[in-house]
Amino acid sequence: MAKAELQMNADQLNVFMREVFQQVADDFNVEEVKPNEVTMRLRVTEKHLRPGGTVSGPSMFGLADVAAYVATLAMIGPKALAVTTNCSLDFMRKPQADADLIATARLLKLGRQLSVSHVLVYSEGMADPVAQATMTYAIPPAKMG
Amino acid sequence: MAKAELQMNADQLNVFMREVFQQVADDFNVEEVKPNEVTMRLRVTEKHLRPGGTVSGPSMFGLADVAAYVATLAMIGPKALAVTTNCSLDFMRKPQADADLIATARLLKLGRQLSVSHVLVYSEGMADPVAQATMTYAIPPAKMG
């Protein structure tokens, strides 16, 4: 994946996220974008928590999903229609309730039809990851014309 | 898994869910409980939707997760501390925005330390499943004494 070139930078990705995912865009921030690698933040608030003082599973899934999506968009440009087809998640440690979650998504394959990523999710300030995810996105065919 | 016997019925499970997951218990309802099989409903509202008129990925994950948890609890009794360790999800069809999601979780293994389930998620009224999930739960060791 040596010839990879960024199509969108962090600012452009944040603007695009705000346009297409109004409902959740405030929760997320694209922190850093490199070819085939993106770092995303989930601003953890009350609604992301579970009793026992931890961040909920759906919140961790949601962050991993968005991070893999943004890592894909960064390389192919804005395509709102890319959809997740497969995800595998390992929950390894309990995240802290009073810390944001940080995800690093690494794009391992970018084909015409599919992108495949590996995502590590961290509780900000902890050294070891709280979860890992593998994500596959289906990329919509380019419009002809 | 022939000797399996229910430890909790649908009413008891709904009461327990309300105690331990106040924040989301209104979203879910245990519809039916049989040995090693549970049917759960997600009442889809505005907060579960995504632009384009579909239910969000985290909502589908959350339902599959809760369904596998409840299928486990039904057989081992109320243990709030069981935690998801692994999940694999295939998103196969687009759910309808104006229909609840219905999940059927089938318990395939119930060991001392782990339970393993297969979950099918349906958009109510559609014949084919919108997602499948496999879920592993770690069961906390019984307290001694």
Place this chain on the structure above:
Amino acid sequence: MAKAELQMNADQLNVFMREVFQQVADDFNVEEVKPNEVTMRLRVTEKHLRPGGTVSGPSMFGLADVAAYVATLAMIGPKALAVTTNCSLDFMRKPQADADLIATARLLKLGRQLSVSHVLVYSEGMADPVAQATMTYAIPPAKMG
């Protein structure tokens, strides 16, 4: 998936397997084929075993993989080039060393580009499954012309 119609029966599938997978075709047999469901046998021999008297992980993976492939071919006709893109496996019980493995693959989605299946693997004679798998196959585009 109501309109599904079989394109190949068990005999045709066994002949096709023998043509395209000479090296391993003797190991496998298509036992039964129904619309969207296939039952496959792995004839367990010395080479499939592991010390401790059990069937190896790669043998279980191989059976699940072939079962999902055959379930797909049964519906789309002979296409040797379909390739596995994703697989998730839960190993739940130890298979017996002196029994064949039987897999039942159920096709949950058959799109133009992808098929998605759920597979249960049994040690012949045991009531509970030894493994479950979810398999995604990429279907090669139809040749035009």
Place this chain on the structure above:
Amino acid sequence: MAKAELQMNADQLNVFMREVFQQVADDFNVEEVKPNEVTMRLRVTEKHLRPGGTVSGPSMFGLADVAAYVATLAMIGPKALAVTTNCSLDFMRKPQADADLIATARLLKLGRQLSVSHVLVYSEGMADPVAQATMTYAIPPAKMG
């Protein structure tokens, strides 16, 4: 996982593999061992191939499985009984038929009961990975005595 210390080096792991997995030990070699990271080689021969000039899926699964096992053993010492409980695999590129496979397994969690790894599989000489895997191993309880 800062306090991690190696319990076995590459030579010790190769000797142990030969003792417990006689049938397949010649196929594999532990190339390099570091705390929480192992590099393994699969010596690709005729039996690992598929028509079309590529390495079979079960061979790739087998290598990822062994690499995660060895990464775990390197940290906990020789325990032949550790068993795979879950595996997720993405097949991303076609391996070359005339090249060995090289896997790098990175241990992300080492608990008392479970180890969780991420594995990348390469066709020797290709820059991009042919497959990624996540593997969970159940660690047998220490004998009391």
